[in-house]
Amino acid sequence: MKTKFKPLSCNDGDVLSYKGRLLKFSQFKQQLENELWQKVNYLLTKENDGCHSRERICDLINTSFSSCNISVSLSSSEEGNDCEILRLGANNWQKGKIRNQSSIDFLPNDQGSSKVAKIQFNLEFLPEENEVQQHQLSFDDMMYAA
Template identity: 30%
Template sequence: MNAKFKELDCNTDILLIQKDTFTLNRFKELMSKKLAENLNKRPEGTTGRINPIFFSLFSDFSIGEVNIRAFESKWIFPSQGIDCHLLKIGSQGWQKGKLRIEASLSWATSTGYYTIEVIKLEFCPDEPAEPESILDDIRQSEEYKNLTNNT
């Protein structure tokens, strides 16, 4: 089975990861802060600016009981997703699946620090809520959307 991750767009939906719960918006905030902290770490006893080559400072870290591993030069992580449950506003209950995170990185030359923003959270349910149609991919394509908007 090929996992299909879809973007989560409602910041008030709830994530349950291990035994911690977060709104999507709060999870993005915490993740951005923790990634920036890890990336901007300086070795003990050093001062001065960080060299932007040090992408290797992405490392294992955790938010609550959630352990995260970020990968050098790979801004969608982890590729296989984090086990979680999602509670969408208006749904009948929790949906089990995988969470993937996409972040953007920028270097502030004025401060010598990285800033990181989690720009997208994606979810792949373990079991689809409804059977998928072969036409779903076509309906999601930009060409189809443009075609239907022009009629």
């Protein structure tokens, strides 16, 4: 059976329990961005320790013939990682799996624009089976069950 991950919709103030840490969603996204930059810095400074990575990126994307685009991706496993989410206003944690596909795209510097990097996050969530069933109960079902 194929898993049904859905796009993750969280507010920046929602809390995630992920890999033994509690993080606000905004901190989680910042952590992903930092990890992407660490990978880029590692790739670009592996052989040239004295160069600033952003300068090297500009040298790489602006060639004498034209421009090129460079993309660095960071992906979790296909089955995702265990996670719990506490949404603002919710009474309970929602258990499930989270997976991500994040990337930094380095674009040519158009007419003096200082923006060289475009960062994208594609975060998906798969609630545990019992969590899905609980959310499918109607208000009437809950009233008659009590």
